[in-house]
Amino acid sequence: MSQSCDIPGMNVPRSRFPAPDNDLDVPADAGEQRVVLGGGCFWCTEAVYLAVDGVGSVTSGYAGGSADTANYEAVCSGTTGHAEVIEVRYDPTKASFGELLRIFFSVAHDPTQLNRQGNDRGTQYRSAIFYENEQQRQVAEAYIQKLNESGVFGDPVVTTLEPLDAFYPAEEYHQNFAARNPHQPYVMAVAAPKMEKLRDSFGDRLKPEFNDDQA
Template identity: 55%
Template structure:
């Protein structure tokens, strides 16, 4: 990934402000790491790691980790659209939370469950996501094609309790230190305290 998040553009198209709460479901590799990034953002009301894309019968960590299901590891973001827009959530998704040019993987995490995906709940979300991907590709922001898929959200299945807030509870775990912490630090520097959630 070659993009500089400091110069990453805002979406030219976005959803209009609406009364809270709203939800967004995004897949960007291991849900521990994407959750840690969005936990920093002002306007995010709550976060839940989980699974989307497959069936209820296969929505458990052990089965999803086989890579044989249609599930992706996702996070469900509950947010206040009057304080942070859907487009801004997507901006962080593409610029910091993960590498959208990797297909069915994120770094050493390999498998369909680690795919880059936006699970849209309605036509408006799909249109904004499609427009932003076109914008990113038009501006040549990455040196490889965007592999992010747009998939209808048919159901969200909450992950097991021990996955919730995993990065925050395990800051010294080697994987968290190597993968999650640098993303969080980059976001804090980028925002410079302007839109970070109070601790």
């Protein structure tokens, strides 16, 4: 994993970043939901979503490939079809699917980079939403169209929408990596700026312990 943090939306105020259409969203009374997102290195996307109020758990893992090659060494080869992803389990009464997508596109990663994030290159770092039902697909598709029409990014969104066949948790040492290794160089260079942007733009959406100047 290389050091880079160049997200076109990072300098766009939240007020100018389009919101998803609420009428398409998952109902608030639907019970616990999950979404599986690929946005480059899972250390950093995991760190972002662990801070969001309503998120119960975030697990780093792999999706898009088969079980026999769902391990870090194989996935890093870029030949297995997997993407590094996070599985986010959340309460839709506190955090809507649409709002989680808004954070995904504006803070968690750069959705205009094809098969890479910064200097991390390969299909395993692709921008992807792995949907598990038609409603998720429709909400995500409509939001991507809205983002492209808004011109908030200088380039088109290249995020793929892929059916979720299976989610494979990553090795234990990858879980909660940024929180356990805050001074690791990659975490400081990539995850820390995203967390700062998250607090600046979505402070009202965060768990109290993360919306703190000392967080």
